[in-house]
Structures are given as structure tokens and as C-alpha cells.
Amino acid sequence: MDSKLALYIVKRLTLAVITIFLIITITFFVMHEVPGGPFLSEKAPSAAVTAALEAKYGLDKPKSEQFVTYLKGIMKGDFGPSIKQRGRDVTTVIMKGFKVSFKLGGTAAVIALAIGIVLGSTAAIFHNRTIDKIIMVVTTGLVAMPSFIVATLLLLVFCVWMGIFPANGNEPGGLILPIISLSLYPMSYTTRLTRSSMLDVLSQDYIRTARAKGVLPVKVIFKHALRNALTPVLTYAGPMFAYIITGSLVVEKIFAVPGLGKEFVSSIINRDYTMIMGTTIFLGVLIVIMMLVTDILYKVFDPRVDLG
Amino acid sequence: MNKTDEMPKKNPLSFQLNLKDFEKATDEEKAQQVRMSESITFFKDGMRRLRKNKIAMTCLAILILITLIVTFVPMIYPYTYEQQLGVTQGKRIDKTYNNLKPFEYGETELERIANGEKIFPHIFGTDSAGRDYAIRVIYGARISLLVGFFAAIIVLIIGVVYGSIAGYFGGKTDLFLMRIVDIIYALPDMLIIILLSVVLKQVLGPKIDGTSFAKIGTDMISIFIVFALLYWVGMARLVRGQILSIKQNEYILAAKSVGSSPWRIIKKHLLPNSMSVIIISTALQIPSAIFTESYLSFLGLGVSIPMPSLGSLASDALTGIYSYPYRLIIPAIAIWLIVLSFNLLGDGLRDAFDPKLKK
Numbered sequence: 001m002d003s004k005l006a007l008y009i010v011k012r013l014t015l016a017v018i019t020i021f022l023i024i025t026i027t028f029f030v031m032h033e034v035p036g037g038p039f040l041s042e043k044a045p046s047a048a049v050t051a052a053l054e055a056k057y058g059l060d061k062p063k064s065e066q067f068v069t070y071l072k073g074i075m076k077g078d079f080g081p082s083i084k085q086r087g088r089d090v091t092t093v094i095m096k097g098f099k100v101s102f103k104l105g106g107t108a109a110v111i112a113l114a115i116g117i118v119l120g121s122t123a124a125i126f127h128n129r130t131i132d133k134i135i136m137v138v139t140t141g142l143v144a145m146p147s148f149i150v151a152t153l154l155l156l157v158f159c160v161w162m163g164i165f166p167a168n169g170n171e172p173g174g175l176i177l178p179i180i181s182l183s184l185y186p187m188s189y190t191t192r193l194t195r196s197s198m199l200d201v202l203s204q205d206y207i208r209t210a211r212a213k214g215v216l217p218v219k220v221i222f223k224h225a226l227r228n229a230l231t232p233v234l235t236y237a238g239p240m241f242a243y244i245i246t247g248s249l250v251v252e253k254i255f256a257v258p259g260l261g262k263e264f265v266s267s268i269i270n271r272d273y274t275m276i277m278g279t280t281i282f283l284g285v286l287i288v289i290m291m292l293v294t295d296i297l298y299k300v301f302d303p304r305v306d307l308g
Numbered sequence: 309m310n311k312t313d314e315m316p317k318k319n320p321l322s323f324q325l326n327l328k329d330f331e332k333a334t335d336e337e338k339a340q341q342v343r344m345s346e347s348i349t350f351f352k353d354g355m356r357r358l359r360k361n362k363i364a365m366t367c368l369a370i371l372i373l374i375t376l377i378v379t380f381v382p383m384i385y386p387y388t389y390e391q392q393l394g395v396t397q398g399k400r401i402d403k404t405y406n407n408l409k410p411f412e413y414g415e416t417e418l419e420r421i422a423n424g425e426k427i428f429p430h431i432f433g434t435d436s437a438g439r440d441y442a443i444r445v446i447y448g449a450r451i452s453l454l455v456g457f458f459a460a461i462i463v464l465i466i467g468v469v470y471g472s473i474a475g476y477f478g479g480k481t482d483l484f485l486m487r488i489v490d491i492i493y494a495l496p497d498m499l500i501i502i503l504l505s506v507v508l509k510q511v512l513g514p515k516i517d518g519t520s521f522a523k524i525g526t527d528m529i530s531i532f533i534v535f536a537l538l539y540w541v542g543m544a545r546l547v548r549g550q551i552l553s554i555k556q557n558e559y560i561l562a563a564k565s566v567g568s569s570p571w572r573i574i575k576k577h578l579l580p581n582s583m584s585v586i587i588i589s590t591a592l593q594i595p596s597a598i599f600t601e602s603y604l605s606f607l608g609l610g611v612s613i614p615m616p617s618l619g620s621l622a623s624d625a626l627t628g629i630y631s632y633p634y635r636l637i638i639p640a641i642a643i644w645l646i647v648l649s650f651n652l653l654g655d656g657l658r659d660a661f662d663p664k665l666k667k
Contacts, residue, residue, distance in 0.1 A: 019494040026495075030503055034510045144648035146599050148606045148619075149640045152626060156633050246498040250606055254626065265607060268506055276506060280499050287496040 009296055016292045023284040024074065027277050028067055034273065079278030084270045090278035097260035098282075101252070104259060105244045108179045112186035112240065117233065119187075120194025121226060127199060136195075139188035147247035151181035151254045168256050178255045182247050186240045193236055198229040231302045238294030242287045354584065357660040364656020367649035374646060378450035386428045387440035389447040390614040407632065408434040432638060436628065439614070441635065448616040449642050452598050455528065455617075456650075459535040459597035460590050466536060467543025468586060472574045474544070475551030486548070489541045501534045501600065505609040508533065527610050531601055539593070546589055550582035584661035591657050595650035602643055618643045 054060045061069075073080055079090035123135040142150075154177050159167040166174045201207065202225055210220050245261075252261035260279065267275035333341075348356070358364055387393065393414055404415040410433045417427050432441035474485040508530035554560070555578065563573050579586075604610045605619030618639045625636035 015490060015494060018491060022491065023495065023499075026500065027503060030507050034507055140652070141644075141648065144595070144651050145644055146602055146606075146619075146647075148603065149622065149643060152622060152629070152636055153640060156629060156636060160630055160633065242496060242498070246496075246603075249502075250603065253607075268502065269608060271506075276503070280503050284496045284499050287499075288494060291494065 005299060008299055012292060012295055016288050019288050020285050023288070024071065024281055025067075027280050027284075028070055029063070031273050031277050032063060032066075074281065079281070080274050082272055082275050084267070084272035084275070090274050093263055093275065094260060094278055094282050097258065097263040100257060101248055101259035101261060104175060104178055104252070104257060105182065105241075105248055107175075108182035108244055109186070109237075109240060111179065112183040113190055113233075113237070115183075116187045116190025117194050117226075117230070120191040120233075121198050121221070121229070123191065123195040124198030124202060124229075125221060127202075132195075135191060139191045142184050142188040143192070145185065147181060147185060147243075148250040148254065150184050151178070151251045154181050155254060170256065170258060174255065175257065178248075178251050178257055181251050181254075182244055185247070186236075186243060189240070190233060190236060193233050194229060197232045198225060201225045201229045204228075231298065234301060235294060235298050237297075238287075238291040241290040245283055245287060350584075354661040358656055361656045361659060364653050364660075367653040367656070370645065370649045371653065374449060374649075375453065378446055378453060381446050382443065382450070385443050385446075387430075387443050389439065389444050389616055391440070392438045393434060393440065406434065406438045407436055407628075408438075409632075410634070414438075432634065433632075435624070435635070437614075441638075444616045444621060445618070445638055445642060448618045448621050448639060449646065451528075451611055451615065451617040452601060452619075452643065452646065455531060455601040456594040456598040456646075458532060459539070459600075460593040462532060462536050463540045463543050463593050464586070464590050466540035468547050468579065470540065471544035471547025472551055472578060475548035476555065476570055476574055476578065478552070478555075482548070486545075489544055492538055493541045493545075495538065497534075497538050498600075498603075500538060501531070501604065502607070502609065504534050505530045505604060509609070527604065531597075531604065531610075535597065539597075543586075543589055543593070546585055547582060550585050551578050554578050554581050588654060588658045588661060591650065591654040595647040595654075598643070598647055598650070618646075 051060070070080070077091055079094065081089045082093060085093065119135050119139075123132040126132045155167060158165045158177060165177050166172075168174050207220060207224055210224050211217075215224070248259065249261040249265055251257070252259045253265045256262070260283070263275070264279040264283075266272075267279065382389070408414065408430055410431060411429050412433060413421065413427065413430070414434075421427055430440050430442065432445065435441050435444065470485065470489075474482045474489075505527055509527060512529060551574075560573060560577055563577055568576075601610060601617060602619030602622070605617045606623045608620075608623065610620050611617045621639040622636055622643070625632065625639070629636055
């Protein structure tokens, strides 16, 4: 590894650490700005009860002290107790939900990348032919659809009208529709990205040279073109994970998948403050790490890129 | 015309001027200098290319049509978005108005029709609270478009000012300003938006009660605040990059040497020359803001009840999806059409105005 790359990785790591710290700080202080504290509800508890509750959760101490305690907890992977779900702590809830969400999101990401790359390359190879035009029209249409629209329409068509798939994510086969709804947008985006990158590569001199030498067309595409065309697609991996993570919030809500997203949405509705904080920080850190890995991989794979 | 004979013969090695070069232009030569067509500015050239792009023009027409509909139809429409048709003062709630199918009427309306009165039909029926669904969709589209435009304007202003300062002054200022941008860029925007929406609803709610802001709703305001805080960084980066490259041109040096102030140089020379990039990016910012708003509304963090937005309409429709699927399909198509049109128009603008693609 050359020193320039190492320097870049150090720089990028520093930025990631700062970002993670900022996410925690923003989340903590913003959530603590809520007037009346987290225990304010319709059936107002008496002053003594509120005070006891606040003492129990350490809310009577100064904010800076609470922040340090919270930070220390996070370092140990402890997000504190859930306020609304009695007797459960946030970390357990997050981990339990994350297992389901990871399966859902990971599958969606793999499918999106695989199909997107195949479709994109196909469109580029058959540039301006019918198949290219069909792929472009469909993906243009899909890119304009928010994930929740895709999810609700799929629910309507396949569960309500046709009854092929269960509408509940708990049942066997129930994860198929959520996976499709999560992967359609990233798939379309990957397709368009691969297509334009592939078109760019296919017009390069070295492809013409390879063809002139009589290399088999299949080999030209797989060995010479696709390898080089995939580097820009790699940059999309980070934003794609961010999209899938935020998309899973609504998709899990729609299909009643017992994942982290559904947990997050219900904690918003229930105003479960420690849960909101914990989930935001967890997902935020996840996104930051994904972005970090993407950026570093990109520099490793494409040494031409200027290491700014 | 044949004057060459009168000329002294020129020694090919001498530096003597060739008098032939200094003759008066003939009429024929003058005619060549006459401009045959109007000179075309960059903007006109781009517009000409945009007009040739059929897809982009169709999208522009659709968007103009939608804008006209959402602006003027609520003025002449006989129902309002918050009016519960079954509720009249001093009477029991008439439940026949709830959940009407398209082109059905409530009980009292049927009586009035029987009496020969003409009643404007409920084109898309009514919702579970007896509100006319068509006007709610139209009003929802209005909210979505407004959010898109205002968010784009906020991003435009902050991004352009920030980016041009960083790009023009360069050096340490640039370094410092761009580090801030890097950090904001790395924050997961959607999560921060959700977080701020949750909290601002509580914090702002009591403060703006009774003012005109209350009508807009805390969630809308928090969307705008978040856009102002987070979304401008993309635009700032773009503008800075443009300004950095345009700054190298000689005319900027010339402007500096005659003593133009930095602000004047930015305003008169740098920004007009990066206009195409700014326009394209703004056009693409609008659909992304509409996306964000509908997403938040869907999570229940969007506009305040009873105000509809396309996202909240789709969200509400989920509960009755088995009986009233059209209530989901209509706002879904509306969002899709608006976002698709903006996307394609943005692509068209890029093709028309991006000098790099110019043939």
C-alpha cells in the first residue's frame, strides 16, 4: 500500500469518526430539547412519580454529565433502557430487529446489484436497440417511484388483488415482496449507472484494439469492458445502503416485517425517546461505515482517481 | 479594380509592407462581413436545443398543467379539502357521506338531486371522514409541489452563496468551509430529518401557535429547516468547483486589474458562467425534495392534519386498501408523474445546457 493511499484512509477514517461523534451529539442534544421530557403524556403522572422516574433514568443530572454517561454506554454497546417498552433495553431490541432487517436489506442489495449490472451491460451492448430502449423506459419509470409507493402498489397487486403472496412479513414467503420493493429503485439506478459507464468504456481505444486483435466478443465484454465499467458502479454501493436502510423503515411498516425499521417507526409514533436515539445512532453509524468502506474500496480499485 | 499594376514591385526579401493588404474593402468583401443571423446567446442556444427535445417539452407541459390545476382548481371547486360533507352545524353527523365511491352522492345530496338541483359529483368519491377526495388529491399535489419549489430555492440560495465564497477566496477560507461541507455531507440526512421532525414538532408547536406559521405546520417548517441545514452542501460543492475553474480565465484577471470588487466579479462574471450547472442541479433538487416530503408524510411526520399531502394520502389509504384501492393508486400516480416529469425535464436541461455535451 503506498503512502498516498494510507494518508487518504487515515483522513477518511478521521472524518468518519468526527461524523459518528456528531451524529451522537446531535441526536442526544436534539432529543433532550423536547419540552416536558419523555414522560409527558396524556395521563400526567404526579410530580413525585415524575421525579422518581427522572432519578431512575438519570435525567435529574446536568445535561453534560448525562451526555458523558450516554457516550460511555454507547462505547460498551449499551443504549440504555427503553422508556415505553417496560423491562427491555434498547440494544436488545435493536439487535433483534437488525437480524431481520439485515436479511431483508442484504438480500435486496445483492439482488439490486446483480440484476442491475446484468441489465445495464445488456442495455449498453445492445445500445439503441429495442431491448436497450425497453430497459431505459422501465428504469426511468422506476427511479421516479419512492419505495413506499412501490411497496404499497406491490401489496395491492400481489396480496390484495391476486393473493399470491402473504401481506404479513412473518409468514413464509412474506419477505419476497419487501425485498422486491426495496431493490427496485437501487436496481434501476445501478442499471442506468452500469449502462452509461459501460458505453463509455466500450468506446475506448483498448476495446477497439482487443476487437481488432480478434479477441472473442464475450471475452472483450467480460474481461476488458465489464471490469473497468464496474468501478463507478461501486461508488453507488454506499448511497445504496443508505437508501435501503431508510427505505426499510416504510417497507417494514407496510408489510409488518418485525425488523429494525418497524421498531423505529413505532418508537417515533410512541415517542419512545431512548429507542429513537438508539436506533438513529445505530443506523447512522451503519451508514457512515458503509460510506467509508465504499470510498476506500473505490480508491483501491481505481488508482487513477485523484486522492484529494 | 485591377490596381495590381500600379503597385511597386515588392522585393520578396524586404520587410516592406505589402500595400495590397491595406486596400479598401470591396463591396463584395463588405457583404461577407454582414451578420446573416442574430447572434445567439448561450441561453437562447440552450433553449433552442431544449425545445427540440420532445420528452423534456412534454414533461414541461405536464408540469405546467399540474401547476395550473393545483393553483386554480381549489379556487372554483365547490368543496374544500377540510370540509366534512356529512357534518352540518346543529345536526347529527350524516354518515352516508363517509367512504363514498367515485360519482356517488350522500343522502341529502340525493334528495336535492331528486328536487332537480345539480350537484357537482365527487369524482374520486370521499374519504373516511366524508371529505371530497378529488380536491384532497389536488391540494396534496399543491403541497408537494410547494415543498419542492421552496426547498429548491433554499438550497439554491445557501449553496450558491457558500460555494462562491469558498471558490472565489480559495486558500484557507476554502479549506475551512469545505471541511464543514464534508462533515455535513457525511451525515445520514434522512435519519437527521426524522429526528428533527420528531423534536421540532414538540418544540415549535406551542411557539408558533396562532401565528401564520401554524397553518403551514411544524413538520413542513422542520422539512424546510432541515433542507436549509443539510441539503445545500451538494449545491455548494458544485458551485465551488465551477467557480474554481472559471476563476482561471483571463477576463477575471482583467476585471480584477481594473479594480472590480470580489462581489461584483462573482455576480457579473463567475455566477452567470456557471448558471447552466446551477439550473440543472436546481431542477433535479425539486423531485428529491418531493420524495423526502412524501416519505416523511408517509411516516406520519409530514404536514399537519387535516392538510393533505400526496404522501399522507397514500399512507391513509393503506388502512382501507382492501375496499378502496383507488385511494392509494390516485396519489401514487400523482407523485410518480410529478417526480418523473421533473427527472426527465432535468435530464433534458442537462442535455441542452451542459457545454461539455455540446456538439
